[in-house]
Amino acid sequence: MKKQAFLALTFALAFTLTAAAQPKVGDVLIKNGAVLTVTHGTLENTDILVRDGKIARIGQGLRAPDGVEVVDATGMYVMPGIIDAHSHIALSAVNEATNPVTAEVTMEDVTNPYHIGIYRALAGGVTTSHTMHGSANVIGGQNETIKHRWGFTNPDDLRFEGAPRTIKFALGENPTRVHGKRGASGGKAKVPATRMGVEAVLREAFADGQRYMEAWDRYEAEKKRNSRAVPPPYDLRLETIADILRGDVLVHCHSYRADEILMLMRVLKDFGVDKVTFQHANEAFKVAPELAAFGAYASVFSDWWSYKFEVYYSTAYNAAILTRNGVVTSVNSDSGELDRHLYHEAAKSQRYGGLTDDEALALITINPALQLGIADRVGSIEVGKDADLAVFDGHPLSVYAVPQMTFVDGVRYFDRQRDPDDVRLFVDPEASLDDGAMISNDEHLHELEAVGDWLFHLK
Amino acid sequence: MFLPATRPAPAALLVVIAAALALTPLRAHAQTDDLPTVTRTYALEHARIVQAPGRVIERGTVVLRNGLITAVGADVAIPFDAERIAADSMVVYAGFIDGLSHAGIPKPKEDPNRKRPDDPGNPPDDYAGIQPQRDARAMLEPGDKSVKELRKAGFGAAHTVPHGRMLPGSGAVVLLSGDDPGAMVLRGDASLFAQFEAAPGVYPATPMGMMAKMRRLYREAERRRMIERMYEENPTGLERPPHDAVHEAFFPVLEGRKPVFFFVESALEAYRALRLQKDLGFPLALGGLEQSFDLIDALKDARAPLFFTLGLPKAPKKKAEAKKDSVEAEMAAQYDPSIRTATYRDLEAERRNLEARQRMSREKYLKNAAMLHEAGLRFGFSTMDVKPADVHKNLRLMIEHGLPEDAALAALTTDAADLLGLSAMLGSVDEGKIANLVVTTKPYFDKDAKIKYVFVDGVKYEYEVKEKKKAKAGGEAANPVGVWSYVISTPMGAFDGTLTLEGAPDDLRGTLTSSRNPGATELRNLTFDGNELSFTFEIPDGPGTLTFTVVITGDEMEGSVNVPGMGEAPVTGTRESGPDRL
Amino acid sequence: MNLLLTLAFALLLMQPQSQDGDVPKGYQGTFAITNARIETVTNGVIENGTLVIRGDRIEAVGADVTIPPGAEVIDAAGMTVYPGLIDSGTQLGLAEIGAVHETNDFREVGDLNPELEALSAVNPNSVLIPVTRVSGVTTVVTEPSGGLFPGVAALINLVGYTPEQMHAGGVRMMTLEFPASGRRGFFDRRSDEDLKKAAEKALKKLNDVWDRAVLYARIDSAYHAAPDPDHKPEYIPEMHALLPVVRGEMPLMIKVQREKDIRAALDWVQERGLTNVVFSGVAEGWRVADKIAEAGIPCLVGPVLSTPTRAYDRYDKAYANAGLMRQAGVTVALRSGESENVRNLPFNAGFAAAYGMGREEALRAVTIAPAEIFGIADDYGSLEPGKKANLFIADGDPFETATHIRQVFIDGFKIPMTNRQIELYREFLHRDEGRLTPVKVVPPSN
Structure with missing residues (x-):
C-alpha cells in the first residue's frame, strides 16, 4: 500500500475541516472598460482602481500597484453595483402579520446569509438589497439594508454599515385584508378594513408615539431634579414610532393608489415627518406633482400590474412620468426572480416613456441609493465611493447583456467564468438529493406580499 | 462559568447536602427489582478509576456512602456495611451531566379546545408561550421515562427545563434518581429557559417578533425592578408598583443570579441569541448549537457556557440504484467544484458531486465538537431532542473526527459541572462529591464498551450486559480466508x-x-x-x-x-x- | 439614437386620432409596407422589400413587389417587418385581475374537467389584450389550469369581438396537468412519504381516467359502426370530451416540470403509444432533453424568466433551459406563462437567446416553431404569401427593450397602437397642463 494514496485520503478527510477566512474588502484594477458612472456619463476605455474596498482612482492607463489583481474589461461595461430598494431575499421571516402595528420588529434580526437568492442577485449585478418587512401591517417592521457578501454566515457581516434605519408602512388592500376583512390568523376583524381605517391607525400610532416621546422627555427632565422620578412604561413599539417622529427612521410605504399616497403625505406632514419613499406606488404617476412638491420618493415596478384590483389602473410608463415630473424614482424587484435582472427591468422602464440611458440606470443605482440614504457610499462610480461594481459583456440595458462579474467593496463575489454551479453555503446532511428540486407551479405568484399569510413564514 | 458569583462554598454545601441525605430514608431501589435495598454503602473494588480526565487510578476502590463518595484510592478501607462489587476489568467514571434537556418533565398535551384569542396581536401571555414564571421543579415526575433512558446512558444529573414555547419557565439541575420530585432537585431556579419557538398565529409569531418581545420584556423588567427597588427603600409618596409575575421572573437575570439559557438549533438561531445578549447584556448560556461550525468566532467572543448537542445527522440512505454502480461511482466520488452540469450528459457527475458535498456537510457536523475544542472553547453536552441510546455512538463519531477522548469526557463530567457551577458537587470521582458514577465494562469510548452500573445520588442501577451475538449457534461460522x-x-x-x-x-x-x-x-x-x-x-x-x-x-x-x-x-x-x- | 427613438415614438403617440368620442379601432384593408427590411423567418431576410396585405392574408412579400392600387402605403424605411409573435402558454382572456377571483376563469372546481373550453370564456374585451398586442405578440395559447384535466386550451389571435373571430387556426389542445411528485414550494411541508403517496394516487387516477376514456371510445366506435338505438351508450361529458384525444385527433398538452415527472410522462405517453402530444412548461427539460428528443415530443417551454428549479442548479439554468433542449434536438416553442404581462414574451425570447439559444432559434421559437407544433404552419409563423397577416413593424430587434413596435397587424387588422397604459401616460405625463387655476400640490391637512 503506497503511502501517497493514503496521504491523499488523509488530506481528503481533513480538507473539509474549515473554510478559509474571507476578506471583507479588496483591491483590484478593472482595466479598459466602458465605465457607466451614472452621475458623470459614460467613460470609454477607462480603468478603475480599487484600494481597500473603495474606488481610489478612475482614469486611463492606470497601473496596478504591487499585488493588486488586474481584471481586463476590454469590450465590457462597468456599472455601479445595482441596488434593489425592495426585496425579501435573505430573510428567515417576512411578516409579523398579527397586529396592524408592529414597528418594534426589525428584519436585521432575521437576516439569513445562507439564502441562495443572495448569490442569484449577485449574478444579476445586484450588490445591495433593502430587505423589507412584508405589507400585512399598516406599520410593519423595520427593514435592513444589506450588502451581498456571499459566503459570510454571520448576519452582522452582511449589514450595510452606517445605512440609516428604515421602516415599512403599508396601505390599501393588504393590511385591510389581513386585519379588517377577517382578522389576522383567524382572530376577530379589527380596524383597518378600509383605507379610512388605515389612516386612523396611522394617526393613532403617531399620536401615541408622540405622547410616549413626551412622557420620556418629561421623565428625563424630572430625573435631573428628582432622584425618585418614576420612568414611564417602556414600549419598544412606541419607542420606534417616536424614532420615526424624530427623523431617525426613513419611511418606506407599500402603497398603490393615488388617494392613499396623498393621505400618507397629509399624515406625515401633520406629524412633521418629511422623508418618505412610496414603494410600488403603481398610481404615483397620477400624483407626481404632489410627490415632487413634498420631496417624496417613489420606488416602482417596471411593469407589474393587474395582479390585484388596486393595480388595475396602472401603467408601465409610471417611472417615466415620475422622472419627468422631478420625482426621484427607482425600479425595484420585490421578487427573488426579478432581482436577478433589474438591469432589464430598468431597460423596460426606459422603453416605456423614453428615458435616457443614464436616467434608466439611475433607477437601479443612484436613485435607490438616495431613497435608502446611502448615496454618499454607493449608487455611482465616483472616487471615494464603495467599490460595488458590476461588469457586463454588453450594455446593461440590452437584453443580450450577460453580467460577468460582481464586486462588493472590491471583493469579487460573482464571476461567471469561475464560479461552480453549486454555490450553496449549507447542504442538508440528511435530505434526499431529490429534495433540491422545488418548483412552483403557480406562475402567478406575483408580488410576494399579496399572496396570503402562509407565504410569509419562510424558513 | 455559569454562576461564579453565587456558588456556595463547597464545604458548607456538602454539609448541607450530607445532612439532607442522612435524614433521607432508603428511598430508592435499584431499577431491576422492587426488593428492599439492604445498604446504601457500596465499594467498587479493583476497578480502573478515571477520577477526571487525565487523572486515573489503575486499580483501586471507590466507596459510596449515604449518597456521597467517601473514599477513592488504590488502597482504601472498605466499610463493614458495604456491598462489595468486584469491578475487576471495569472502569469507573463520574456520572455524566446533561447540560440541557427535559429530563423528568413529561411533555404536556396541547388542549385541543383551547380557544384562539380574538385579538392575535395581544394574546394572553401563556397562549403566546411567555411563561418565564413557571418552574421546572413544579413539573418533575421522577418516573418519567426520560429519566430512566438518560440514566441508562450514564447520566446522573441534568439541567432540565420546562416544555413550552418562547419562554417556558426556569430550569433546575436535578439528579436522575429517586421517586420524590423535591429530592431530585440539586439546584432550583437555575436558568431562564428561552427558545425561538413561536406561538402559532399570535404575536410574536416570527423570529423577529420574538426578538422584539424579548427586548421589550427585558427593558420593561429593568424599569419595574428599578421602581420596585425605589418603593422598597421608601414607599411614601410613590404609586404602588403593580405585581407582574412575567417581568419579575427576569429579576434574577437582571441581578446576574441566573442566565438566560437559550436552546438554539441552527446557526441563525445562535446568532440571534448572541445578538439579544449583546443588546441587553444578560448572562447567557447556549444549548443545542448543532451548526456551531459556522460560528466559532462568535462563540469565542460570547464567552457563554455552551452545551453542545449530542445529536448528529444520520448517514444518508443510499438509493438502491446507486448501489449497483457503486464501484464506478465511488471511484470518482469526490467533490469537484469545476464540474459543470452543462447538459443532460452530466447528470451522473452532478449526482456524484452532490453526494460528495452532502458527505462533506455531514463531516462538518461530525467534526463540530472537535472544532469547538480546537478553538479552545470549553463545553458540556445537551441531549435535547437526542435519543439517549444514540449518545455513545455519537460520542464515538465525534472522537473519530478529532475530539480527544479526554475532552469528550470533560464535556460529559468536569467541564459540564464547572459550566453549571456545580464542580463542588459533581463532575469527578473525588471524596465528598455526590455519588454519581458510571461503571463500564471497558473504557467508555471503546466501541463495545457497555455500561454495567450507574450510581446516582448513591443509588445503584445495574444493567444487563448482553454478549455480542456470535455466529448462528450450530450454523457454520463464516471463514474469511x-x-x-x-x-x-x-x-x-x-x-x-x-x-x-x-x-x-x-x-x-x-x-x-x-x-x-x-x-x-x-x-x-x-x-x-x-x-x-x-x-x-x-x-x-x-x-x-x-x-x-x-x-x-x-x-x-x-x-x-x-x-x-x-x-x-x-x-x-x-x-x-x-x-x-x- | 435613444433620443431619436423617443422622438419618433412621441410623434407616433401624437398622431391625430379620430373624432371626439371616437375610440381608435382596427380595420382590415389593403396595405403595402414598403422600403422595409423583412425578416421572413422561413425564407431569409429581404433587405429592402415590400409586403402587401389584403384582407386577412399576406398577398405578396419580396424585393420586387408591385404596390396594388388603392393600397394604404406604410413607408417602413429603416424598419423591419417580423411575423407576429406566438406565446405558447398564457391565461390571456381568462384572467383579468389576479387577486379578484370573480375576474378569473381558468380554474374550475374539481380535477376532471376535460369538457371545459377555454375559448368559451375568453373575454375579447379584456384590458390586458391591447396592452399585450402592441408588443408584437399577436397570437397566444390561452389555457385553463389546475387539477388533472382542467379543460381545452385554445390558440387565439389578439383581435376580434367574439371568441370565434379570435380563434386561430382552429387550434385546441386538451390540457393535462401531469401529476407532480415534488414539493410545490418551500411552503409545502409534506413528508417524502406523503409526497410519494400523493403522486402515486394522482397517477393512478390519471390511468383510471385514461382507461375509462379508452373503453368509452371503443364502445362509442362500435356503436357508431352498428348503431343499436335500444342500447345507446351512456353520455358522459368528461369521457366524451376525451374521445378526440384518445383517438389522436386532438393534441394532448401535458404540463410537466420536474425531471422525474417528465420521465414519468414520457413513459406514460410511450406505454399508451400516443403520438399527438406536446409538453408544456418543462422547467427541467434540459435534464431529460435527449429522451424528449428521442420521443419526438415538441415542448412549449417557459417562462424563461424564472428561477432555477433547484438550489444547487447553476443560477442561469432557467434562462438556458430552452436553448439546451433545442441543442439536444427537441422542437421548442416558448411560453411566458403570463396573463397581464404576456408583453414580456419577446424578452423571455431575448434571455433564452442570450443564454445559449441564439437569436435565430429564439425567434423561430416564438414564430414558426409553435406554428409547426400546432399544425398551422401553412397559415402562421412566417412572412410568406398566402399566410395570415399577423405581423409587425419594428425599428429594431424586437427582443431588445429599446426597440419600439411601430405597427401591428393581426388577422389583417391594422391594430391601433394604443391601450389603457399608453392613454394613462398621455393623460398624466403633464397632468396639470391646461389648468388655469393654481395647482394645489400638497393637499392641506384635514
Missing part, C-alpha cells in the same frame, strides 16, 4: 485493492495491497469474531495506524476504515477466491 477486492470511499475518491487473508478464522494473517501501488502491507491485530473482521495497518509517515473493521456476510464485506483524527471511510469488498467462496 481468501483473496478479497475492496473499495474505500473517501471524499477524495475511491481507493481499491486486494486483501489477502490466510490461515484459520482464529489464527489469521494477511496482507493488503492498493491498486495504486503494487507493494503489500502486513496486517496486524487481526481478529475475527463471529462475522466481524478487524485489523490494523501502518502507513509510514502517514496518519499512523489505520483500523479496518468489516462485517462479512458470505462473500461480501462491508464496514469502515478509521483514520486517526480524520474519521471513518466506508469500505466494501468482495471475495474473489478462497476455500469458502460460495
Whole structure:
C-alpha cells in the first residue's frame, strides 16, 4: 500500500475541516472598460482602481500597484453595483402579520446569509438589497439594508454599515385584508378594513408615539431634579414610532393608489415627518406633482400590474412620468426572480416613456441609493465611493447583456467564468438529493406580499 | 462559568447536602427489582478509576456512602456495611451531566379546545408561550421515562427545563434518581429557559417578533425592578408598583443570579441569541448549537457556557440504484467544484458531486465538537431532542473526527459541572462529591464498551450486559480466508485493492495491497469474531495506524476504515477466491 | 439614437386620432409596407422589400413587389417587418385581475374537467389584450389550469369581438396537468412519504381516467359502426370530451416540470403509444432533453424568466433551459406563462437567446416553431404569401427593450397602437397642463 494514496485520503478527510477566512474588502484594477458612472456619463476605455474596498482612482492607463489583481474589461461595461430598494431575499421571516402595528420588529434580526437568492442577485449585478418587512401591517417592521457578501454566515457581516434605519408602512388592500376583512390568523376583524381605517391607525400610532416621546422627555427632565422620578412604561413599539417622529427612521410605504399616497403625505406632514419613499406606488404617476412638491420618493415596478384590483389602473410608463415630473424614482424587484435582472427591468422602464440611458440606470443605482440614504457610499462610480461594481459583456440595458462579474467593496463575489454551479453555503446532511428540486407551479405568484399569510413564514 | 458569583462554598454545601441525605430514608431501589435495598454503602473494588480526565487510578476502590463518595484510592478501607462489587476489568467514571434537556418533565398535551384569542396581536401571555414564571421543579415526575433512558446512558444529573414555547419557565439541575420530585432537585431556579419557538398565529409569531418581545420584556423588567427597588427603600409618596409575575421572573437575570439559557438549533438561531445578549447584556448560556461550525468566532467572543448537542445527522440512505454502480461511482466520488452540469450528459457527475458535498456537510457536523475544542472553547453536552441510546455512538463519531477522548469526557463530567457551577458537587470521582458514577465494562469510548452500573445520588442501577451475538449457534461460522477486492470511499475518491487473508478464522494473517501501488502491507491485530473482521495497518509517515473493521456476510464485506483524527471511510469488498467462496 | 427613438415614438403617440368620442379601432384593408427590411423567418431576410396585405392574408412579400392600387402605403424605411409573435402558454382572456377571483376563469372546481373550453370564456374585451398586442405578440395559447384535466386550451389571435373571430387556426389542445411528485414550494411541508403517496394516487387516477376514456371510445366506435338505438351508450361529458384525444385527433398538452415527472410522462405517453402530444412548461427539460428528443415530443417551454428549479442548479439554468433542449434536438416553442404581462414574451425570447439559444432559434421559437407544433404552419409563423397577416413593424430587434413596435397587424387588422397604459401616460405625463387655476400640490391637512 503506497503511502501517497493514503496521504491523499488523509488530506481528503481533513480538507473539509474549515473554510478559509474571507476578506471583507479588496483591491483590484478593472482595466479598459466602458465605465457607466451614472452621475458623470459614460467613460470609454477607462480603468478603475480599487484600494481597500473603495474606488481610489478612475482614469486611463492606470497601473496596478504591487499585488493588486488586474481584471481586463476590454469590450465590457462597468456599472455601479445595482441596488434593489425592495426585496425579501435573505430573510428567515417576512411578516409579523398579527397586529396592524408592529414597528418594534426589525428584519436585521432575521437576516439569513445562507439564502441562495443572495448569490442569484449577485449574478444579476445586484450588490445591495433593502430587505423589507412584508405589507400585512399598516406599520410593519423595520427593514435592513444589506450588502451581498456571499459566503459570510454571520448576519452582522452582511449589514450595510452606517445605512440609516428604515421602516415599512403599508396601505390599501393588504393590511385591510389581513386585519379588517377577517382578522389576522383567524382572530376577530379589527380596524383597518378600509383605507379610512388605515389612516386612523396611522394617526393613532403617531399620536401615541408622540405622547410616549413626551412622557420620556418629561421623565428625563424630572430625573435631573428628582432622584425618585418614576420612568414611564417602556414600549419598544412606541419607542420606534417616536424614532420615526424624530427623523431617525426613513419611511418606506407599500402603497398603490393615488388617494392613499396623498393621505400618507397629509399624515406625515401633520406629524412633521418629511422623508418618505412610496414603494410600488403603481398610481404615483397620477400624483407626481404632489410627490415632487413634498420631496417624496417613489420606488416602482417596471411593469407589474393587474395582479390585484388596486393595480388595475396602472401603467408601465409610471417611472417615466415620475422622472419627468422631478420625482426621484427607482425600479425595484420585490421578487427573488426579478432581482436577478433589474438591469432589464430598468431597460423596460426606459422603453416605456423614453428615458435616457443614464436616467434608466439611475433607477437601479443612484436613485435607490438616495431613497435608502446611502448615496454618499454607493449608487455611482465616483472616487471615494464603495467599490460595488458590476461588469457586463454588453450594455446593461440590452437584453443580450450577460453580467460577468460582481464586486462588493472590491471583493469579487460573482464571476461567471469561475464560479461552480453549486454555490450553496449549507447542504442538508440528511435530505434526499431529490429534495433540491422545488418548483412552483403557480406562475402567478406575483408580488410576494399579496399572496396570503402562509407565504410569509419562510424558513 | 455559569454562576461564579453565587456558588456556595463547597464545604458548607456538602454539609448541607450530607445532612439532607442522612435524614433521607432508603428511598430508592435499584431499577431491576422492587426488593428492599439492604445498604446504601457500596465499594467498587479493583476497578480502573478515571477520577477526571487525565487523572486515573489503575486499580483501586471507590466507596459510596449515604449518597456521597467517601473514599477513592488504590488502597482504601472498605466499610463493614458495604456491598462489595468486584469491578475487576471495569472502569469507573463520574456520572455524566446533561447540560440541557427535559429530563423528568413529561411533555404536556396541547388542549385541543383551547380557544384562539380574538385579538392575535395581544394574546394572553401563556397562549403566546411567555411563561418565564413557571418552574421546572413544579413539573418533575421522577418516573418519567426520560429519566430512566438518560440514566441508562450514564447520566446522573441534568439541567432540565420546562416544555413550552418562547419562554417556558426556569430550569433546575436535578439528579436522575429517586421517586420524590423535591429530592431530585440539586439546584432550583437555575436558568431562564428561552427558545425561538413561536406561538402559532399570535404575536410574536416570527423570529423577529420574538426578538422584539424579548427586548421589550427585558427593558420593561429593568424599569419595574428599578421602581420596585425605589418603593422598597421608601414607599411614601410613590404609586404602588403593580405585581407582574412575567417581568419579575427576569429579576434574577437582571441581578446576574441566573442566565438566560437559550436552546438554539441552527446557526441563525445562535446568532440571534448572541445578538439579544449583546443588546441587553444578560448572562447567557447556549444549548443545542448543532451548526456551531459556522460560528466559532462568535462563540469565542460570547464567552457563554455552551452545551453542545449530542445529536448528529444520520448517514444518508443510499438509493438502491446507486448501489449497483457503486464501484464506478465511488471511484470518482469526490467533490469537484469545476464540474459543470452543462447538459443532460452530466447528470451522473452532478449526482456524484452532490453526494460528495452532502458527505462533506455531514463531516462538518461530525467534526463540530472537535472544532469547538480546537478553538479552545470549553463545553458540556445537551441531549435535547437526542435519543439517549444514540449518545455513545455519537460520542464515538465525534472522537473519530478529532475530539480527544479526554475532552469528550470533560464535556460529559468536569467541564459540564464547572459550566453549571456545580464542580463542588459533581463532575469527578473525588471524596465528598455526590455519588454519581458510571461503571463500564471497558473504557467508555471503546466501541463495545457497555455500561454495567450507574450510581446516582448513591443509588445503584445495574444493567444487563448482553454478549455480542456470535455466529448462528450450530450454523457454520463464516471463514474469511481468501483473496478479497475492496473499495474505500473517501471524499477524495475511491481507493481499491486486494486483501489477502490466510490461515484459520482464529489464527489469521494477511496482507493488503492498493491498486495504486503494487507493494503489500502486513496486517496486524487481526481478529475475527463471529462475522466481524478487524485489523490494523501502518502507513509510514502517514496518519499512523489505520483500523479496518468489516462485517462479512458470505462473500461480501462491508464496514469502515478509521483514520486517526480524520474519521471513518466506508469500505466494501468482495471475495474473489478462497476455500469458502460460495 | 435613444433620443431619436423617443422622438419618433412621441410623434407616433401624437398622431391625430379620430373624432371626439371616437375610440381608435382596427380595420382590415389593403396595405403595402414598403422600403422595409423583412425578416421572413422561413425564407431569409429581404433587405429592402415590400409586403402587401389584403384582407386577412399576406398577398405578396419580396424585393420586387408591385404596390396594388388603392393600397394604404406604410413607408417602413429603416424598419423591419417580423411575423407576429406566438406565446405558447398564457391565461390571456381568462384572467383579468389576479387577486379578484370573480375576474378569473381558468380554474374550475374539481380535477376532471376535460369538457371545459377555454375559448368559451375568453373575454375579447379584456384590458390586458391591447396592452399585450402592441408588443408584437399577436397570437397566444390561452389555457385553463389546475387539477388533472382542467379543460381545452385554445390558440387565439389578439383581435376580434367574439371568441370565434379570435380563434386561430382552429387550434385546441386538451390540457393535462401531469401529476407532480415534488414539493410545490418551500411552503409545502409534506413528508417524502406523503409526497410519494400523493403522486402515486394522482397517477393512478390519471390511468383510471385514461382507461375509462379508452373503453368509452371503443364502445362509442362500435356503436357508431352498428348503431343499436335500444342500447345507446351512456353520455358522459368528461369521457366524451376525451374521445378526440384518445383517438389522436386532438393534441394532448401535458404540463410537466420536474425531471422525474417528465420521465414519468414520457413513459406514460410511450406505454399508451400516443403520438399527438406536446409538453408544456418543462422547467427541467434540459435534464431529460435527449429522451424528449428521442420521443419526438415538441415542448412549449417557459417562462424563461424564472428561477432555477433547484438550489444547487447553476443560477442561469432557467434562462438556458430552452436553448439546451433545442441543442439536444427537441422542437421548442416558448411560453411566458403570463396573463397581464404576456408583453414580456419577446424578452423571455431575448434571455433564452442570450443564454445559449441564439437569436435565430429564439425567434423561430416564438414564430414558426409553435406554428409547426400546432399544425398551422401553412397559415402562421412566417412572412410568406398566402399566410395570415399577423405581423409587425419594428425599428429594431424586437427582443431588445429599446426597440419600439411601430405597427401591428393581426388577422389583417391594422391594430391601433394604443391601450389603457399608453392613454394613462398621455393623460398624466403633464397632468396639470391646461389648468388655469393654481395647482394645489400638497393637499392641506384635514
